[in-house]
Amino acid sequence: MWRVLRSEAQTLMESAASAGAPLPRYVQDELHASLRCGVLACGFARARCPDCGRDKLVAFSCKKRGVCPSCGGRRMSETAAELVTRVVPEVPVRQWVLSLPWALRLPVARDSALLTKVARIFFEAIREHLRAKVGGHGPGERVEVGAVTFVQRFGGALNLNPHLHVLVADGAFVCPEDGRAPRFVSTVAPMRAEMVEVLRGVATRVARITTVRADDGLDALRAAAMARGTVARLPLGDDAGGEELRFEARQRGVEHAGFNLHAGVCVAADDRVALERLCRYVARPAVCGGRVEQLEDGRVAYRLKHPRQGGETHRVMTGQEFMARLVALIPPPRSPLVRYHGVFAPHSPWRAVVVPGPRRPHHRDDAQRVGCGHDGIVVADGDHVEGNLPVRPPSAGVAAVQQIALTTWDWATLLKRVWGFDALTCTGCGGRMRFIAVIKDRAVIERILKHLGEDAEEPKFARARDPCDLWA
Numbered sequence: 001m002w003r004v005l006r007s008e009a010q011t012l013m014e015s016a017a018s019a020g021a022p023l024p025r026y027v028q029d030e031l032h033a034s035l036r037c038g039v040l041a042c043g044f045a046r047a048r049c050p051d052c053g054r055d056k057l058v059a060f061s062c063k064k065r066g067v068c069p070s071c072g073g074r075r076m077s078e079t080a081a082e083l084v085t086r087v088v089p090e091v092p093v094r095q096w097v098l099s100l101p102w103a104l105r106l107p108v109a110r111d112s113a114l115l116t117k118v119a120r121i122f123f124e125a126i127r128e129h130l131r132a133k134v135g136g137h138g139p140g141e142r143v144e145v146g147a148v149t150f151v152q153r154f155g156g157a158l159n160l161n162p163h164l165h166v167l168v169a170d171g172a173f174v175c176p177e178d179g180r181a182p183r184f185v186s187t188v189a190p191m192r193a194e195m196v197e198v199l200r201g202v203a204t205r206v207a208r209i210t211t212v213r214a215d216d217g218l219d220a221l222r223a224a225a226m227a228r229g230t231v232a233r234l235p236l237g238d239d240a241g242g243e244e245l246r247f248e249a250r251q252r253g254v255e256h257a258g259f260n261l262h263a264g265v266c267v268a269a270d271d272r273v274a275l276e277r278l279c280r281y282v283a284r285p286a287v288c289g290g291r292v293e294q295l296e297d298g299r300v301a302y303r304l305k306h307p308r309q310g311g312e313t314h315r316v317m318t319g320q321e322f323m324a325r326l327v328a329l330i331p332p333p334r335s336p337l338v339r340y341h342g343v344f345a346p347h348s349p350w351r352a353v354v355v356p357g358p359r360r361p362h363h364r365d366d367a368q369r370v371g372c373g374h375d376g377i378v379v380a381d382g383d384h385v386e387g388n389l390p391v392r393p394p395s396a397g398v399a400a401v402q403q404i405a406l407t408t409w410d411w412a413t414l415l416k417r418v419w420g421f422d423a424l425t426c427t428g429c430g431g432r433m434r435f436i437a438v439i440k441d442r443a444v445i446e447r448i449l450k451h452l453g454e455d456a457e458e459p460k461f462a463r464a465r466d467p468c469d470l471w472a
């Protein structure tokens with residue numbers, strides 16, 4: 001994937017510019033940042049074992065939301081861990097999935113305010129359904145629900161398909177207005193007729209929204225990302241999609257006015273492992289790096305999430321079509337991918353008594369945040385970044401180290417949770433390593449990497465070739 005990005009990005013950017021539709025700043029930034037993500041030559045944090053003095057270097061991550069599979073995977077794990085330990089109480093949780101009519105997909109992809117409205121309408125329709133189902137309440141009580149919406153901009157074939165997954169406490173919280181702890185009343189699964197009712201409500205209210213947001217220059221790429229394209233059967237990789245299939249309801253959903261609704265997956269209150277798996281599924285990144293392969297003729301193959309009926313296993317693209325699809329999947333700035341509703345919302349008066357843990361402080365823009373390598377696991381292939389280093393950490397690193405200590409789910413804890421090993425365990429003596437410095441200075445980076453025999457050259461995009469024809 002990185003090879004494709006490296007060789008194709010510049011051509012796409014220059015073709016866009018010469019077609020009079022230069023890629024927006026946030027897209028260019030994202031492409032540049034992903035190229036540098038996890039590359040030691042672009043800077044790193046340095047950890048040291050206090051017992052034996054062994055060092056380990058951890059490259060910075062780009063923390064972007066669209067293209068980078070490594071950061072997407074990390075965000076997925078972080079979000080799932082956060083939800084299970086700090087947001088969702090021990091109640092049954094149902095997944096509601098809303099797909100949008102074809103005609104709405106492009107406007108929604110272009111305009112995140114419109115998508116926010118649709119998400120709001122969907123949540124309100126589910127809330128109405130649950131309130132009606134749970135029924136009456138006493139005086140001085142209110143019936144509230146709790147939900148978390150996940151925006152997915154993509155389908156399983158590197159296609160642009162914005163849709164919503166909502167994890168909903170399967171029932172309602174009866175909340176005393178005096179602030180005492182609510183009691184949870186669970187419900188049974190929605191019947192088909194009830195789902196149709198929900199969907200009708202959504203369709204009617206969405207139809208009333210009118211927004212006119214002009215083309216921001218990316219519509220040609222979005223059209224390419226929605227196009228049918230070419231699929232083929234290729235003998236590459238395996239197509240085990242078990243984890244994902246588990247959360248895609250077997251029974252058919254209901255349809256109305258081009259909308260489609262599923263609500264067939266529910267996790268029991270005491271099955272926190274399944275809940276975390278479901279959270280990871282709904283929070284997963286758009287692009288899975290492991291599914292991208294470059295063919296001998298230079299084209300790019302992307303393994304489909306599910307083989308098609310004709311047995312096709314891969315989408316096959318030119319490098320430029322691949323880039324167009326990637327770019328269309330990048331969420332515009334200020335478009336949250338996760339939203340909390342009802343008693344899970346930050347401003348809810350009952351949030352503190354409903355959710356299991358305190359809110360974590362946010363350090364999302366913390367420039368010093370430590371990240372992981374291309375595949376999310378530096379340590380697995382990263383022994384080469386360990387060793388005893390003769391270079392003393394610069395004293396300027398001290399402030400940065402304090403910032404690292406502030407990060408919330410620290411990197412090693414997260415990896416341990418996800419993959420079951422402790423990345424900061426010293427491979428020399430078994431002690432616990434600590435971050436001691438952040439290295440950004442070009443000269444210091446080169447000195448350290450040369451000492452370790454590592455590549456110190458920063459990655460660059462290959463020069464543009466002939467312009468592509470996406471704007472023709």
Ligand SMILES: [Zn+2]
Pocket residue numbers: 033034037038061062063064068069070071072
């Ligand atoms: Zn990244």
Ligand SMILES: [Zn+2]
Pocket residue numbers: 049050051052053054426427428429430431
């Ligand atoms: Zn040690």
